[in-house]
Amino acid sequence: MTFIRTLCVSLAFAGIAAPMVAAEPLRIVIDEGMIEPLPFAAPSFVAENPGAAEVAAAMTEVIVADLAGTGLFREIPSSAFISQVTSFDAPVSYADWKAINAQALVTGAVAATSDGRINVKFRLYDVFSDAPLGDGLQFGGGQGDWRRIAHKVADQIYARITGESAYFDSRVVYVSESGPKDQRLKRLAIMDYDGANVQYLTDSSTIVLAPRFSPAGDRVLYTSFETGFPRIKLMDIATVSSRALAELSGNMTFAPRFSPDGGTVVFSLEQGGNTDLYSMQLSSGQVSQLTNAPSIETAPSFSPDGSQIVFESDRSGNQQLYVMSAGGGEPTRISFGEGRYGTPVWSPRGDLVAFTKQHAGRFHIGVMRTDGSEERLLTASFLDEGPTWAPNGRVIMFTRETSGAGGAAQLYSVDISGRNLRKVPMEGAASDPAWSPLLP
CATH class of the missing domain: 3.40.50.10070 (TolB, N-terminal domain)
Structure with missing residues (x-):
């Protein structure tokens, strides 16, 4: 710099x-x-x-x-x-x-x-x-x-x-955690990017996972275990009211994410022991199957222009990252380093993909070009996972969990050069952050 x-x-x-x-x-x-x-x-x-x-x-x-x-x-x-x-x-x-x-x-x-x-x-x-x-x-x-x-x-x-766009006037939705490590209570919460103004969106009566903002920042997708199996729900932030997506013929739906125009949701659906990617048009409820492989496909994320999806799959024998057309088709593998790769998220700038990497007993948050080149690991710890991008594509927030019986999840941020690793100042344990766009 x-x-x-x-x-x-x-x-x-x-x-x-x-x-x-x-x-x-x-x-x-x-x-x-x-x-x-x-x-x-x-x-x-x-x-x-x-x-x-x-x-x-x-x-x-x-x-x-x-x-x-x-x-x-x-x-x-x-x-x-x-x-x-x-x-x-x-x-x-x-x-x-x-x-x-x-x-x-x-x-x-x-x-x-x-x-x-x-x-x-x-x-x-x-x-x-x-x-x-x-x-x-x-x-x-x-x-x-x-x-x-x-x-x-x-x-x-x-x-x-x-000369860059900014990110301070934004919010983060996340999973607030409490209780012992083996019996965590989880509920959705939302806060300013800096940990202030915390508001709870759900109670802790059921497990919730992986909240994701809509492009306008007015809705949140998340996974709920309210029925005993993971199901995707859609919440309106203003009214704090939620509804399940249309019922689908499968045991589990999870890992949802909005398209850049907010009109489509891409997600994982498990049927007969096999997990593939699907998309749903929110206006009509029409569902399309995007992958069809005897492997686990999950954690999809759209490119900013909506033309492609990056996701994780174990079709090669272990977790790796792949890119395919948003309409489905044959994917291209983009991760080739040692270890396992997961939770990919396309940068809002369109130039990078952030990911979680597990190798040699350590977890890392990293970034790579969208073709898999120029991989850089930004962090290393007992457990770092689940990156999310700031609106300007220059900062990444993620979950870091400490080891041992008393270990807890906390939110951290780091810039894309690997500098300025910081703990987000907030009370209690937290995981699964998702950054909103800049507020209007």
């Missing part, structure tokens, strides 16, 4: 239209090399009235955590500041920020309104160019939306400096 110094514009969100000024940003070019994180300063946002003080401080903390959590940015602590920002419109003393080696400066202000809303404005500065990166703009939202607004501010800063 390298730096290119250029200029950028200021940022708008929350549905408020604003003209953008043509300019170029402080730029981090992300490649596979190592990087010295870009030092930035983010003084606590100014509270423009008494009712905004708590929200202003909390928003600043979230923005800093988002940026620093990527491993691409390094916060300069406030104890090092020479200048203090007490007014959003006060001139910037660039020499003071240069003296502490800040390359970027973020300033902002928050005002609370009498109708329960907050107005937020911020600017991004290129310290060494002695220039603001565009005009300051004002954004608005409900006071209860302050975390989302903070994530959106951080998203815009990240996107402008890296």
